[in-house]
Amino acid sequence: MARPVWAGNLSFGLVSLPVGLYTATDSHTIHFHQLQRGTSDRIRNRRVNERTGDEVELDDIVKGYETGEEYVLVEPKELDEIAPGRSRSLDIAGFVDLTEVDPIFFDKTYYLGPRGAEYGKVYSLLEQALAKAGKAGIATFVMRQHEYLVALKAENGILTLHTLHWADEIRDPKKEIDNLPGKAKASDKELKMAEQLIDALSMKWDPDEFRDTFQEKVTAMIDAKQAGETVEKAEPAAEPTGVVDLMEALHASVERAGSPKTVGGKATASGKTAPGKKLATKKRVRSAPKEDLSGLSKADLYKKAAAANIPGRSNMTRDDLVNALSRT
Secondary structure, X not given: OOOOOEEEEEEEOOEEEEEEEEEOOOOOOOOXXXXXXXXXXXXXXXXXXXXXXXXXXXXXXXXXXXXXXXXXXXXXXXXXXXXXXXXXXXXEEXXXXXXXXXXXXXXXXXXXXXXXXXXXXXXHHHHHHHHHHOEEEXXXXXXXXXXXXXXXEEEOOEEEEEEEOOHHHOOOHHHHOOOOOOOOOOOHHHHHHHHHHHHHOOOOOOHHHOXXXXXXXXXXXXXXXXXXXXXXXXXXXXXXXXXXXXXXXXXXXXXXXXXXXXXXXXXXXXXXXXXXXXXXXXXXXXXXXXXXXXXXXXXXXXXXXXHOOOOOHHHOOHHHXXXXXXXX
């Protein structure tokens, strides 16, 4: 079992619950060592005194805040001493509706667990009450010499803690982006077509359909280089859509995504036919030969996957697209 990264008391009102904080996510990023080109020699980072050039032991390092002409020195223990109780206390200031917290505030997720079976009833009571109310507890606490703003939520039968950005950490997009268009005027036709495209590409959220294909490609590249094989390059990025071509691009996208089409004055879903034409359509489908996909580029395969409305296509490799299309 994992060890908690923080332990303390969760308090709401006069109720106190001893809890442990556990990391909820893992990173599967591939890590590289730094080597000097042309050798297998590792590059190391050292803590060096910039005046003498001598390496400094970790125990001999203190924090210093520059005030201009001098530094104010701060020992690690002094940071703990200014908040002795806060580093072991998670006090709920109040409860808010989940919809009130803008997603931009959310940072990292942790699991909360009771520190002892005897606290299970209190833990379960808070979890059930939060789930029924649809609210999140807002609190602050200190961990590793940093104060965090957090939201306590009930999710799938357990309590989770989400660290939040402070309000003054959220950047104003109008100050960060100098060419925001505002509400650029779009024609009714363009807007309707864009809405149809969104509707045609709508799907149920299933995180298992998505995976980190870039890391898979990095692994494949490492294996290929190790075996002395060539590495397949990715398809180039799509060209930006110009304003003149916007309507045409929207229309083509809707057709490929299998949006509703009008046949004989009546709307029918892609792949379906209007009444009275079912038999003819079935005959055409049966007589259509299987297309050879081996010579198509990934871009062409993706277009076909979009037309067939294959879920998860945006994260598929070329081989995945071929296999998925072969099954349709």
